[in-house]
Amino acid sequence: MTDPVVTSAPPRRAPLWHRLPIVHQLRQSVGLQRGMLIAGLTLTGIFLLTAIFAPVLAPYGFAQLRDDNGFFGAQQAPGGAHLLGTTVGGYDVLSRVIWGTQTALAVIVVAVMLSIFAGVFLGLISGYIGGWLDRVLVVIADAVFAFPTLLLAIVAAIVISGGQSTLFGGVLAAAVSITVVYIPQYFRVIRAETVRIKSEAYVESAKVIGSSTSRIMFRHVLRNATRTLPLIFTLNSSEAILTLAGLGFLGFGIEPTSAAEWGYDLNRSISDVTSGIWWTSVFPGLAIVLVVLGITLVGESLNDLADPRLRTRRKADSPTSGVATADDAAPVTAATSATDSTGAPA
Amino acid sequence: MRFIIVRFLLIFPTIFILVTMVFLLMRSIGDPITAALGGRLSAQQLAERIEAAGYNRPLIVQYFEYIGQVATGNFGTAISDGRPVSQLLLTYGGATLELAFYALLVAFVVGIPLGMVAAYLRDRWPDAVLRVVAILFYATPVFFAGLLLKLVFSVWLKVLPVAGRASTRTELQMGKLENRTGIYLIDAIQLGSPAAISDVLQHAVLPGLALGLLTAGVFLRLVRTNVIGTLSMDYVDAARSRGVSEFRLVRKHAYKPALIPIITVIGLQIAVLLGGAVLTETTFEWKGLGFKLAEYLSARDFVAVQGIVALLAVIVALSNFIVDILAAVIDPRVRY
Numbered sequence: 001m002t003d004p005v006v007t008s009a010p011p012r013r014a015p016l017w018h019r020l021p022i023v024h025q026l027r028q029s030v031g032l033q034r035g036m037l038i039a040g041l042t043l044t045g046i047f048l049l050t051a052i053f054a055p056v057l058a059p060y061g062f063a064q065l066r067d068d069n070g071f072f073g074a075q076q077a078p079g080g081a082h083l084l085g086t087t088v089g090g091y092d093v094l095s096r097v098i099w100g101t102q103t104a105l106a107v108i109v110v111a112v113m114l115s116i117f118a119g120v121f122l123g124l125i126s127g128y129i130g131g132w133l134d135r136v137l138v139v140i141a142d143a144v145f146a147f148p149t150l151l152l153a154i155v156a157a158i159v160i161s162g163g164q165s166t167l168f169g170g171v172l173a174a175a176v177s178i179t180v181v182y183i184p185q186y187f188r189v190i191r192a193e194t195v196r197i198k199s200e201a202y203v204e205s206a207k208v209i210g211s212s213t214s215r216i217m218f219r220h221v222l223r224n225a226t227r228t229l230p231l232i233f234t235l236n237s238s239e240a241i242l243t244l245a246g247l248g249f250l251g252f253g254i255e256p257t258s259a260a261e262w263g264y265d266l267n268r269s270i271s272d273v274t275s276g277i278w279w280t281s282v283f284p285g286l287a288i289v290l291v292v293l294g295i296t297l298v299g300e301s302l303n304d305l306a307d308p309r310l311r312t313r314r315k316a317d318s319p320t321s322g323v324a325t326a327d328d329a330a331p332v333t334a335a336t337s338a339t340d341s342t343g344a345p346a
Numbered sequence: 347m348r349f350i351i352v353r354f355l356l357i358f359p360t361i362f363i364l365v366t367m368v369f370l371l372m373r374s375i376g377d378p379i380t381a382a383l384g385g386r387l388s389a390q391q392l393a394e395r396i397e398a399a400g401y402n403r404p405l406i407v408q409y410f411e412y413i414g415q416v417a418t419g420n421f422g423t424a425i426s427d428g429r430p431v432s433q434l435l436l437t438y439g440g441a442t443l444e445l446a447f448y449a450l451l452v453a454f455v456v457g458i459p460l461g462m463v464a465a466y467l468r469d470r471w472p473d474a475v476l477r478v479v480a481i482l483f484y485a486t487p488v489f490f491a492g493l494l495l496k497l498v499f500s501v502w503l504k505v506l507p508v509a510g511r512a513s514t515r516t517e518l519q520m521g522k523l524e525n526r527t528g529i530y531l532i533d534a535i536q537l538g539s540p541a542a543i544s545d546v547l548q549h550a551v552l553p554g555l556a557l558g559l560l561t562a563g564v565f566l567r568l569v570r571t572n573v574i575g576t577l578s579m580d581y582v583d584a585a586r587s588r589g590v591s592e593f594r595l596v597r598k599h600a601y602k603p604a605l606i607p608i609i610t611v612i613g614l615q616i617a618v619l620l621g622g623a624v625l626t627e628t629t630f631e632w633k634g635l636g637f638k639l640a641e642y643l644s645a646r647d648f649v650a651v652q653g654i655v656a657l658l659a660v661i662v663a664l665s666n667f668i669v670d671i672l673a674a675v676i677d678p679r680v681r682y
Binding site for chain 1: 359360363364367368371372374375469473474477478481482484485486487489490493494496497500501502508509613614617618620621622624625628629640643644648651652655658659662663666
């Protein structure tokens with residue numbers, strides 16, 4: 001997040017540790033905003049740790065129906081051997097909630113990676129080169145952007161996996177479906193930034209001294225256009241989880257024997273709810289809510305800290321944070337207001 | 347006037363791009379007959395059906411035929427039950443429209459006042475609580491919100507119905523109406539029976555809440571940010587220096603300009619609402635377009651799925667057009 005082209009160099013640069021993305025914001029924040037950021041980071045941290053240590057934490061496998069004492073039995077109330085009860089299919093609820101973090105994390109990583117690469121690349125090309133290609137891409141991105149994301153994801157899921165599938169195919173299908181939907185968002189932001197940066201003096205200087213187009217694009221423009229990415233990244237991760245759950249809920253998720261997926265579990269619990277069996281829906285649902293809440297809190301805080309109108313100021317400004325603030329403010333505001341006016345993320 | 351014409355013409359490329367994308371994507375996995383009936387019919391029968399439906403012709407021919415059909419309002423015929431998709435709009439569209447209306451109502455009633463409160467009490471604890479609430483509304487998938495509401499109000503407290511749009515009795519009564527609209531609230535009013543009206547409204551509460559709270563969170567955030575923005579404007583400072591109270595500043599001065607972005611966002615929210623309607627309708631067995639879509643999905647009837655998705659693309663494009671015109675009428679700055 002450091003700016004390679006600083007016009008007026010700060011008197012003394014803060015240590016590297018303080019300039020790292022999250023750490024920088026954490027130091028910059030005060031009061032409530034710091035509280036929200038810390039809460040978000042904690043929830044996200046728990047989510048990541050659960051995903052990594054799922055094999056250790058989960059009492060049973062996600063597709064395990066029986067142990068040495070025989071079958072678990074369907075719809076067992078919480079308590080005893082099954083802390084959170086069992087589902088209508090006879091799975092252990094706690095184990096499926098824990099294993100579900102792995103599926104969610106895998107989908108986020110693949111989906112966000114894919115959409116960042118595709119969206120950033122297209123946005124950069126479109127914004128820098130312009131012309132008819134730019135116009136066509138903008139019209140397509142706008143059309144896709146205005147359409148219900150879930151419906152598009154359904155169509156993509158049908159195409160990729162024809163419906164249900166294995167862990168690898170299912171994760172990939174969900175991730176690609178989500179990617180198709182989110183490319184336009186990255187595209188729009190990066191394109192807007194690129195168009196703005198293109199007219200900056202340092203890009204012209206680079207042209208004058210004879211730098212190649214690709215060098216200008218990737219060294220000068222891309223470096224400066226990506227400062228808003230951490231923000232969109234967090235917002236899209238949470239949307240990816242919601243879309244995955246939505247697909248699972250409609251029966252386009254991953255088979256229960258291939259992986260644990262919260263949306264699928266919720267779908268199976270619709271009829272349970274009517275008969276008062278609450279544990280099969282409440283726990284996977286809470287897992288979704290907490291993970292999305294955590295990631296969104298981080299994204300929200302980053303957004304507010306990047307926008308001087310929304311940032312709570314520290315009472316007495318320290319010299320280093322003052323410089324960083326003035327330096328960061330302007331371009332980020334332009335990009336965030338671009339996302340804000342569309343109502344993203346929610 | 348020029349704005350309206352230009353904006354109207356922009357509808358067509360949007361619809362065209364979406365319909366083309368959906369067509370190409372859906373056809374890239376093969377013909378819909380095999381997808382729906384493969385395994386249930388012999389290879390011979392399948393080939394005959396494919397031949398009869400014309401799916402063995404070159405893709406480009408099928409594509410132009412399809413575009414022509416969509417242009418004349420023909421969205422194809424479902425394979426599983428043989429119903430034309432455009433007819434589904436008449437039968438089930440009313441239900442989805444009604445659900446979207448309730449959801450928007452909830453969003454307005456909950457989102458806008460809370461957003462103003464949050465802006466007024468900026469950076470104090472009620473603001474913090476409200477902001478977390480807004481994120482919670484967003485973080486809760488509509489189907490989980492629906493299941494929770496169902497669990498609490500229908501199963502535990504037993505004060506509201508579990509699912510459906512009306513009780514069987516009311517449905518029967520409304521079935522006798524001559525000019526049914528499919529929008530149950532209007533039909534119940536036509537019946538003139540208070541019992542029917544209250545029955546319909548009782549069924550609407552939970553689905554409306556489940557879907558509406560999602561958008562309420564969006565409105566809350568938007569109103570908060572914009573009121574904070576307008577509160578620092580010169581004219582508000584001027585009013586403040588005249589001794590106008592902080593509360594009145596929010597209520598009278600900062601509030602109206604903050605509502606303009608809401609209108610623009612409603613356009614985008616229509617897409618969100620339609621996506622959410624698919625999930626809400628499935629959760630509450632609310633028999634609308636989304637419920638039908640989910641049914642066709644599980645029947646692997648991809649002609650119907652493609653048709654409904656294309657139909658929704660048209661609805662989204664049209665409603666965005668209307669919203670943009672409204673926004674231009676209210677705020678002259680957005681015209682081009």
